[in-house]
Amino acid sequence: MANPHLTAGSVWRLHHAGRETARLTVTGTDMPWTHARVETLPGFEEFRSVFAEQELAVDEEDWDRLDTCDARIRGALTMTFPDGSPVAEFMLHIHADNTAGWRWHDEPFAEPTPEPDH
Structure with a gap:
């Protein structure tokens, strides 16, 4: 059965405070990645530089x-x-051309286990 959250046209939402x-409108999937067109709203611009830095980090490995x-x-x-x-x-x-790719999990990612002190 197809996941209704991944249907083209489904809208995921990003929030701050x-x-x-x-709004991320799904355009397709390439599991585990979901792809979307991004509509930015007031309050998003303060994060644009973090996404640009992230993209540069990927490019530079x-x-x-x-x-x-x-x-x-x-x-x-x-x-x-x-569904909210x-x-x-x-x-x-989120890329400079207002497209996005993301993956998600139903539970929080586990924090790395600290190395024991010897």
Whole structure:
């Protein structure tokens, strides 16, 4: 059975401090990635530079910087499914051409287990 959240035209929403800042209209999927057209709303522009830095980190294969960008995005923004329910965890890329790709999980990503002190 197809996931109704992934149907072309479904709208996922991005929020900051309880305010909707972007709408992500699904254009297709390439599992595990979902792709969309992005409609930015007031409040989104303050995050545009983080997404640009994230894209540059990917291009330069700077994985530590990418992890930092992803953490900043997830720390500041929340995402909801088309039915309005919260997405527990996501990895989102919004590109300069206002397209997006993301993957999500129903439960928060596990924090890395710290190495024991010897």
